[in-house]
Amino acid sequence: MSERRATTANPLLQLDDLSIGYRIRGGIVPAVRRVSFTLEEGDSLGLVGESGCGKSTLAYAVVNYLGRAGVRLRGRVLYEGQDLAALSGEALRSLRGREIAMVDQDPVSCLNPVLPIGEQLMEVPMIHEHATVEQARERAVAMLGEVKLPNAESVMARYPHQLSGGQQQRVVIAMALMGNPRLLVMDEPTTGLDVTIEAAILELIAELRERHRMALLFISHNLGTVMRVCNRLGVMYCGELVEEGEVREVFRNPRHPYTRGLLDCLPTFDTDKNTVTLKPIPGQVPAVPSEAPGCVFAPRCQFVEEPRCTRGEIAAERVAAAAHHRARCVRQAELPHWEPAQSIREAPVTPALSPEPLLRIDGLDKSYEAAGVHWFRKGKDGGVHALNGITVSAAKGRTLAIVGESGCGKTTLARVLTGLEEASGGTIRFGDSDLARTGVNRRTKALKRAIQMVFQHPDGTLNPSHTIGFTIARTLRRLASIPAGEMKRAVENLLQKVNLPAEFSRRLPRQLSGGQKQRVAIARALAGNPELVVADEPVSSLDVSVQAAILNLLLEIQTASETTMLFISHDLAVVRFLADHICVMYLGRVMEYGTVEEVFDPPYHPYTEALLSAAPVTDPDAKRRRIVLEGSLPDPSEPPRGCPFHTRCPRKIGPLCEDTLPPEHRLPGGHRIACHIPLPELQAMEPVLTRSRAEAGD
Amino acid sequence: MTEVISKPATRRLPLVGLLSRVLLLRESWVGMIGAALIVFWVLLAFTAPLISPYHPNATLVPYAVPGTAAPDGGTFWLGTDHIGRDILSRVIWGTRTVLVYAPLATLSAYALGIVLGLAAGYYRGWMDEVLSRFSDLVLSFPVLVLYILIIVRFGSSGLNIILAVTFASAPGVMRIVRGLVLDIRDRDYIAAAQMRGESPWYIMFVEILPNVRGPLIVDGCLRLGYVTITIGVLGFLGLGLPPPDPDWGGMINETRSMAMAFPHMALFPCLAISSLVLGLNLLADGLREVLLDA
Numbered sequence: 003m004s005e006r007r008a009t010t011a012n013p014l015l016q017l018d019d020l021s022i023g024y025r026i027r028g029g030i031v032p033a034v035r036r037v038s039f040t041l042e043e044g045d046s047l048g049l050v051g052e053s054g055c056g057k058s059t060l061a062y063a064v065v066n067y068l069g070r071a072g073v074r075l076r077g078r079v080l081y082e083g084q085d086l087a088a089l090s091g092e093a094l095r096s097l098r099g100r101e102i103a104m105v106d107q108d109p110v111s112c113l114n115p116v117l118p119i120g121e122q123l124m125e126v127p128m129i130h131e132h133a134t135v136e137q138a139r140e141r142a143v144a145m146l147g148e149v150k151l152p153n154a155e156s157v158m159a160r161y162p163h164q165l166s167g168g169q170q171q172r173v174v175i176a177m178a179l180m181g182n183p184r185l186l187v188m189d190e191p192t193t194g195l196d197v198t199i200e201a202a203i204l205e206l207i208a209e210l211r212e213r214h215r216m217a218l219l220f221i222s223h224n225l226g227t228v229m230r231v232c233n234r235l236g237v238m239y240c241g242e243l244v245e246e247g248e249v250r251e252v253f254r255n256p257r258h259p260y261t262r263g264l265l266d267c268l269p270t271f272d273t274d275k276n277t278v279t280l281k282p283i284p285g286q287v288p289a290v291p292s293e294a295p296g297c298v299f300a301p302r303c304q305f306v307e308e309p310r311c312t313r314g315e316i317a318a319e320r321v322a323a324a325a326h327h328r329a330r331c332v333r334q335a336e337l338p339h340w341e342p343a344q345s346i347r348e349a350p351v352t353p354a355l356s357p358e359p360l361l362r363i364d365g366l367d368k369s370y371e372a373a374g375v376h377w378f379r380k381g382k383d384g385g386v387h388a389l390n391g392i393t394v395s396a397a398k399g400r401t402l403a404i405v406g407e408s409g410c411g412k413t414t415l416a417r418v419l420t421g422l423e424e425a426s427g428g429t430i431r432f433g434d435s436d437l438a439r440t441g442v443n444r445r446t447k448a449l450k451r452a453i454q455m456v457f458q459h460p461d462g463t464l465n466p467s468h469t470i471g472f473t474i475a476r477t478l479r480r481l482a483s484i485p486a487g488e489m490k491r492a493v494e495n496l497l498q499k500v501n502l503p504a505e506f507s508r509r510l511p512r513q514l515s516g517g518q519k520q521r522v523a524i525a526r527a528l529a530g531n532p533e534l535v536v537a538d539e540p541v542s543s544l545d546v547s548v549q550a551a552i553l554n555l556l557l558e559i560q561t562a563s564e565t566t567m568l569f570i571s572h573d574l575a576v577v578r579f580l581a582d583h584i585c586v587m588y589l590g591r592v593m594e595y596g597t598v599e600e601v602f603d604p605p606y607h608p609y610t611e612a613l614l615s616a617a618p619v620t621d622p623d624a625k626r627r628r629i630v631l632e633g634s635l636p637d638p639s640e641p642p643r644g645c646p647f648h649t650r651c652p653r654k655i656g657p658l659c660e661d662t663l664p665p666e667h668r669l670p671g672g673h674r675i676a677c678h679i680p681l682p683e684l685q686a687m688e689p690v691l692t693r694s695r696a697e698a699g700d
Numbered sequence: 701m702t703e704v705i706s707k708p709a710t711r712r713l714p715l716v717g718l719l720s721r722v723l724l725l726r727e728s729w730v731g732m733i734g735a736a737l738i739v740f741w742v743l744l745a746f747t748a749p750l751i752s753p754y755h756p757n758a759t760l761v762p763y764a765v766p767g768t769a770a771p772d773g774g775t776f777w778l779g780t781d782h783i784g785r786d787i788l789s790r791v792i793w794g795t796r797t798v799l800v801y802a803p804l805a806t807l808s809a810y811a812l813g814i815v816l817g818l819a820a821g822y823y824r825g826w827m828d829e830v831l832s833r834f835s836d837l838v839l840s841f842p843v844l845v846l847y848i849l850i851i852v853r854f855g856s857s858g859l860n861i862i863l864a865v866t867f868a869s870a871p872g873v874m875r876i877v878r879g880l881v882l883d884i885r886d887r888d889y890i891a892a893a894q895m896r897g898e899s900p901w902y903i904m905f906v907e908i909l910p911n912v913r914g915p916l917i918v919d920g921c922l923r924l925g926y927v928t929i930t931i932g933v934l935g936f937l938g939l940g941l942p943p944p945d946p947d948w949g950g951m952i953n954e955t956r957s958m959a960m961a962f963p964h965m966a967l968f969p970c971l972a973i974s975s976l977v978l979g980l981n982l983l984a985d986g987l988r989e990v991l992l993d994a
Contacts, residue, residue: 420891420895421895422891442895442897443897445897447897450896450897453895455891455892455895457888457891459888462887462888462889463888463889463892465893465907465910465911466911467910467911468907468910473889476896477892477896480896480898481897526892529896530896
């Protein structure tokens, strides 16, 4: 059964002029428009695009699983030359189980919570190949080993909730591979995971694909992720496949203006705010049009040329230089060569360093009691130490970035700073006051206006019942002394500051896009002219082009009013671009602290090194040292003894790391690394990322 | 001046939005049937003096079956009861009783339940513990026994009916509100309000309450139906409004001993209660479609 069939003349998967729509009340909305591509055995195609571009719809179309609302409007999906739409339910089911497998974004919804992992895995060969229980069991254990889950036997007996998110995703991948599929479809398989976990899963996918010679259709919103697992890249915009080709070739020589726009939006590891500005794509992603003449990207395109771009059908054309590179642009041959170096700033945006820091956090502790009221229980069991001796400072007008994975305490730090929580120990000096134990209710009005926050999720940041104008006016009334007669003007001024038109003040949050909501949230934070803005992952749930615009806005505001920013993020490229100082946290402790250059260059803390290696990079000529962290993040309520990182550290020295909290190496200039490894050894590390564009002879 | 212009605009819009969504009810035929039933009874209540053929308490011909000709040349369409009162007139006038006391009692239960639920959900901790345990206590008590105790102790009057219903229903409302608040209080916009120094009551009533109105309106509709039944039951037990004013539950009670011989005397008040409750339930279903699933 595991024998591969002889390859026929037909490609494994072929999409032929496929259009898909969804039936809604009163009509059909198109989601995918005229997409064609082929996928051969052993091929891997990564589809990228911003939200709403139809990439998930395409993935489900490939397994012919569109639900009742999905309609195929034209074209065909051919699997080995066989039209999927022509197959009976039974044939399709067998095909899905044995030939095509799918991995979804959310592992929780793919696993049955009441069945042990083993049973769910054994089902696949038992149903599709009528394997015996023993055979199925043997294969399940082997497969769990193959997805690198330690203790496969014990995982078999466990239930999904007893595994971490990364482990669950490994199980789902194992389940997909149980049927020995020839085509694997993955829809954002790593989106909900932390960066180091994501890196390990991507590594695994790339390896398994090689070994099993599977074709892979990999869907992601992240260009860097695709580069790690795929050899081909397809860029989708507005339901269309606008560019497709060999992944390095597309990144080196993007021919479609949208692909160029996406690349221009991304901060890279060799640029920062003082050298470049990001170039967001103007306008917003429109709804997928049912019949539009000309190019869908024309309204936002900087190279648009009337009437060529706005009339007729635009076909995907071969790019002259490369064999398998197509772009759906009439001007693709005449566009100038794309250069990654973005427009250079004339003057650095960072202000001169003031001698006294605005914010000085010293030995900050925060622990939570176990939740709930305990009538009969005393003592402190089950508490969580969210912050442990955090010591950092931020200078006026500068940006301090807090970097770390989930459970590292970065959000707790933000909540303590803004007074939503009170610290358990340590001090936060801000001007003349100590904020550590001053909750927001006990802060003076001046302090409240001095520290404001921008939140992560655009959907939760604004009250859905209040208009934008009401929210901003209320904040102005509370934080700024504005006479009643000038309120309307003040609201409009603030909206203008964040580049929103004045009439937005009458809108409700649900009438705004994610990026617009985040702009309103920034306007609200700016209402009292704050000295310190705490931004908790303000761009991480936005599409890249919107993210670039918001980052530019934050920078612009910071430069204009010398605001200090505490920028919390897990995206190292964004941090590299925006920050002046970086504090790397792990399980409530500071692992490394220093300027951007100090943190991004050796000597590294081993955790920083792993984070850098895990970060998605789009530069096809970047070389990286691969460091894959084993295991998953420890439970923050039971942190390991000694160095918190020792359970996953690839450079662990020995028992010393398990027993003793590491000392801090203090380098000249304020760079600090908390590690047992002697400093000279750390200093001898190679850089994780190096660019070799010159060597590549480009 | 600008303030005057901008303020109503910012204040009014959410309400207009809610109303326009309620108007979406047109698309739900279940909701439309419910609304029609309710409008029918409301119209009867308003026009009772004009359309009821006789005075509800006038004693005319006893034991007349439906359709019997009346001495004044009219017809007793629904018959008369054992002391000769026209049942149609009494059902029509009885609408007024139920449509005044049921909404008043429900509203008052909501007022109390919302305040307690907001406080329990927002403050959590001991406040939540105390309020939730107390509501458990009330909810675990047989409701009927509770009503009888209250009304027997304080006497039967309209106000006491409202108080009894409030006491018995507010804990249920409180639990719903508390659950919704627990979900909303951790949203970022609540943190933003705290950070600009809003008072807890401002946050509860201005930031949280408007966002729980959808589920509350649906639940309110259903609860209004229960209260209608409750008022009927109280009347049936002789604990409703003092006679002789017409009260559907009371009408059933007074004639139940003759129900085998003269079923029409109890049947029509029963139908009145069920159709009103059915209307409220259907309306709640319709509202659920347009307010919560949208």
